[in-house]
Amino acid sequence: MSTSIYLHIPFCKHRCAYCDFNTYAGQEDAIPAYVNALIKEIEFLKRQLNGALDVSTIFFGGGTPSLLSAPQFDSILRALNSAFAVSPNAEISLEANPDTVSQSQLDGIRQAGVNRISFGAQSSNSEELRLLERTHDFLTVIEAVAAARKAGFHNLNLDLIYGLPEQTLASWQTTVQRVADLRPEHISAYALTLEHGTPFGRWANRGLLPIPDPDLAADMYEWTTEYLQQSDYAQYEISNWAKGEEQPSAAGLPSFACKHNLQYWRSLPYLGLGAGAHGYADGMRYSNALRIKTYIDRLINPEAQDAHYKFPQTPAAVNHHKQTQVDEISDYLLNNFRLTQLGVSNTDFKIRFGAGLAEFFPAEIESLLADQLIEKKTSENSEVFRLTPRGRLLGNRVFIKFISSSPSSSRLS
Numbered sequence: 001m002s003t004s005i006y007l008h009i010p011f012c013k014h015r016c017a018y019c020d021f022n023t024y025a026g027q028e029d030a031i032p033a034y035v036n037a038l039i040k041e042i043e044f045l046k047r048q049l050n051g052a053l054d055v056s057t058i059f060f061g062g063g064t065p066s067l068l069s070a071p072q073f074d075s076i077l078r079a080l081n082s083a084f085a086v087s088p089n090a091e092i093s094l095e096a097n098p099d100t101v102s103q104s105q106l107d108g109i110r111q112a113g114v115n116r117i118s119f120g121a122q123s124s125n126s127e128e129l130r131l132l133e134r135t136h137d138f139l140t141v142i143e144a145v146a147a148a149r150k151a152g153f154h155n156l157n158l159d160l161i162y163g164l165p166e167q168t169l170a171s172w173q174t175t176v177q178r179v180a181d182l183r184p185e186h187i188s189a190y191a192l193t194l195e196h197g198t199p200f201g202r203w204a205n206r207g208l209l210p211i212p213d214p215d216l217a218a219d220m221y222e223w224t225t226e227y228l229q230q231s232d233y234a235q236y237e238i239s240n241w242a243k244g245e246e247q248p249s250a251a252g253l254p255s256f257a258c259k260h261n262l263q264y265w266r267s268l269p270y271l272g273l274g275a276g277a278h279g280y281a282d283g284m285r286y287s288n289a290l291r292i293k294t295y296i297d298r299l300i301n302p303e304a305q306d307a308h309y310k311f312p313q314t315p316a317a318v319n320h321h322k323q324t325q326v327d328e329i330s331d332y333l334l335n336n337f338r339l340t341q342l343g344v345s346n347t348d349f350k351i352r353f354g355a356g357l358a359e360f361f362p363a364e365i366e367s368l369l370a371d372q373l374i375e376k377k378t379s380e381n382s383e384v385f386r387l388t389p390r391g392r393l394l395g396n397r398v399f400i401k402f403i404s405s406s407p408s409s410s411r412l413s
């Protein structure tokens, strides 16, 4: 089974007012040391695994990975290729802020082997971008997309956020239309969440920020689903749409679906490298030290290099736990139900857990089917449970139903 690799790049030029990611502004001086530490973490895994790991996707996420130079990406990718059996067809993605890329940098990144870019566009409306404290305007997005195309990128994603304070349906529709007109292969649209500890969260608590209207956000979502479908984007996940022929091996999965994220949504293994990164491998979930300096110190410390850590942990990991079967089932359902077409395959569920979904959760399945939150699709050799359009809007109700129930105990091994 192949594994995916996520590398976290926790640097940003400015911290946006809604963001609760593990990222830091004004610490760019630490980028060279951080890149060295990432390479040390890769080399540590290389010694642990002895090269025996098939890798099908690599994802540089952040933060703002595009703050790294092309030679820095080149050195990290060389280390990854030396440590693991990276597939020649591997999807190698990079998250970028549109105002942090130049033509020469994109040319260099493409030459280093990156073949997919995800730009954080968020909105085409200048007022909304200002409110979010983004450091770019929509013209910069248009220019970044053109530069990426010129550099030879044939797989682009644009990220959007809807349900902003005081955002109108018309303004959101304009954003989606302008983004679709740029013809990216992939579009992600996530609803804004007011996260505790962010300026947005604090302003909302003090009544200084109008709380987004959830009914309006639902209207935006429904309109987006219809509009993108008419524009030849296939929805394959609650918040993700892609172009491309349907994959012969998987109904409803367009060829430009993000292969890296599919690894998460199918509950398959991935290694998380870098400050605050999370990983899941060999039935273990773990997370690395959050702070940049702590992460670097833990990896350059020669004693840590000699110490014995059992895969998938490295000296950077500060938390880890072995998953119970109940954990595994909950995570599996939370992830796989997000896949709007593929859903939860009973065959795959049986292979993983020894019995079908309805045998583990008879009452929950019956009630969710009755409430028309999920549907069952049966064909000659498969049975699939997936969210209905109504269930996509009320996905949390479906997830809570499974998480708050114990799987039928006679089925647990």
Ligand code: SF4
Pocket (backbone or CB within 6 Å): 011, 012, 014, 015, 016, 019, 020, 021, 023, 062, 063, 064, 097, 120
């Ligand atoms: S650029 Fe992205 S990661 Fe950085 S602060 Fe803004 S939202 Fe967060």
